[in-house]
Amino acid sequence: MTVRTRILVLLSALLVLAGVGTASVLHASARAERRDQAQAGGPRITSGKVTLTQPGRMVFRNMAWGPHRDELTTVPASDPSGPRTASGVKCLRFYAAAGTGVCLQAVHGPVSDTYRALILDASLHIRAHYDVPGIPSRARVSPSGHYAAWTAFVGGDSYAGTDFSTRAAIVDIRTGALTPSLEAYRIVKDGRTYHASDVNFWGVTFASDDRTFYATLATKGTTYLVRGDLRARTVTTLHPNVECPSLSPDGTRIAYKKRVKGLPKDAPWHLYVLDLRTMRETPLAESRSVDDQAVWRDEHTVVYALPGDFGADLYQVPADGTGAPRRIDSAAVSPAFVGGTGPAS
Numbered sequence: 001m002t003v004r005t006r007i008l009v010l011l012s013a014l015l016v017l018a019g020v021g022t023a024s025v026l027h028a029s030a031r032a033e034r035r036d037q038a039q040a041g042g043p044r045i046t047s048g049k050v051t052l053t054q055p056g057r058m059v060f061r062n063m064a065w066g067p068h069r070d071e072l073t074t075v076p077a078s079d080p081s082g083p084r085t086a087s088g089v090k091c092l093r094f095y096a097a098a099g100t101g102v103c104l105q106a107v108h109g110p111v112s113d114t115y116r117a118l119i120l121d122a123s124l125h126i127r128a129h130y131d132v133p134g135i136p137s138r139a140r141v142s143p144s145g146h147y148a149a150w151t152a153f154v155g156g157d158s159y160a161g162t163d164f165s166t167r168a169a170i171v172d173i174r175t176g177a178l179t180p181s182l183e184a185y186r187i188v189k190d191g192r193t194y195h196a197s198d199v200n201f202w203g204v205t206f207a208s209d210d211r212t213f214y215a216t217l218a219t220k221g222t223t224y225l226v227r228g229d230l231r232a233r234t235v236t237t238l239h240p241n242v243e244c245p246s247l248s249p250d251g252t253r254i255a256y257k258k259r260v261k262g263l264p265k266d267a268p269w270h271l272y273v274l275d276l277r278t279m280r281e282t283p284l285a286e287s288r289s290v291d292d293q294a295v296w297r298d299e300h301t302v303v304y305a306l307p308g309d310f311g312a313d314l315y316q317v318p319a320d321g322t323g324a325p326r327r328i329d330s331a332a333v334s335p336a337f338v339g340g341t342g343p344a345s
Contacts, residue, residue, distance in 0.1 A: 039064070039310075042331065043331065044084065045062065045064065045066060045085075046084075047088065048085035048087075050074045050089075052099050052101050052120070052122045052339070053122045054074070055339035057076060057077055058080055058329075058337055058338075059094070059335070059338055060074075060336070061092070061094055061332065061333050061334045062331065062332060063308070063311040063332055064084075064310055064331035068086035070090040072089045073086045073087065075329070080314065080329040080332075081328065087124055089124050090105065091104060091118075091334070092105060092106055092115075092136050093138065093150070094334040095148075095295075095336050096120075096141055097141040097142065097143050097336070097338070098144055100121070100141050100145035100146075102118070102120070102141055102148040102149075103139075105117075105118055105136075114131070115132040115133075115134065115135065117130045117131075117132050117148070117169075117171075119171070128176060130171060130178060132150060132152045132169075133152050133180075137153055138150065138203045139334065140204050142206035142210060144210050146173055146174055146210055147210065148171050148173055149171075149204035149206070150169055151203060152166065152167050152169075153166060154167050157198075166202040167201075168181065168182045168202050168204055169181060170213070181201070182201040182235065183201065184233070185234055185235050187199065187235055187237075188234055188235070188237070196219045196220065198219055199219050200217070200218040201216060202215065202216050203215055203293050207251050208251060212229065212230075213228040214254060215235065216244060223240070223242060223259075225242035225254065225256070241259055242256045242274065244256055244292065244293035244294070246293055246296060248296050248319070249299055254273065254274040255273050255284075255296065255302045256271070256294075257294075263289060264289075267289035270289065271294065271304065272284060273321070282321040283321055285323055286317050286325045288306060295336065301317070302319050303315070303316045305333045313330045313332065314329040314333070314335055315328065
């Protein structure tokens, strides 16, 4: 091959690469523009005031395409598919209780995104913010509004290989004291202190006493429900095969996702409720795999997200194993029932 031919081949290759790059940028730009345009038949959304104390409201992340996509949005809890009011505050994950909100947010950089947790007051003003070490996954606020928790996916742990591991953090909102990872707590398993390099926590849920919480502990290929003590800084294993627990408003039951034998590896979870007094498990009437931390709408109903046309839709199902699942809203995720409707933590 002559020098001239080599140069021509090199220029041709560069032109092809430039063309592919330009097409990718244009495709991404076009997709971004479509996401900013409201879709026919979508929910009606207007800008307005959103608070975390207005009675009888559901606040959530709006997933509908248009100018308010990803914003915290509110609807009447009695009419969740009704007109939406959007706040202008964007979150990836969200939860609220007692006039306090936690918003897990992406900070877009020139090369890559970083993430942070915003602690919001009842008017969605920022009270504090904390760095989040990876992609946000779960968020919770205690019933008192005094504590917030979040979980993020992180990489780089040697035991995880190429897989992600998790970090679960808890902050005392009154003092700002942050526990960046529950791995700092003493683990009690089978009555003894437990040590392992592959410990992971996620999916915190709080009790109403400002001391007790529940979460998922994973180690050696098994997940456990753990009960945590914020003062003693301990977690104690209670029950195997529990992920993403959510404590009922009366503090007696845990809604969670359980790995069920025979289901596909990429969709292995069904929703269950565990009675903490008897440790009896009740499967709920949702036959699809649920990868979410459910929320208690009241003492009798849990709400959760499943994949939808615009990311996720919200469904509810009775907590006693009866009935059938029902879609209550489309293009929505991370709901919180605020303002005294009996939300769970």
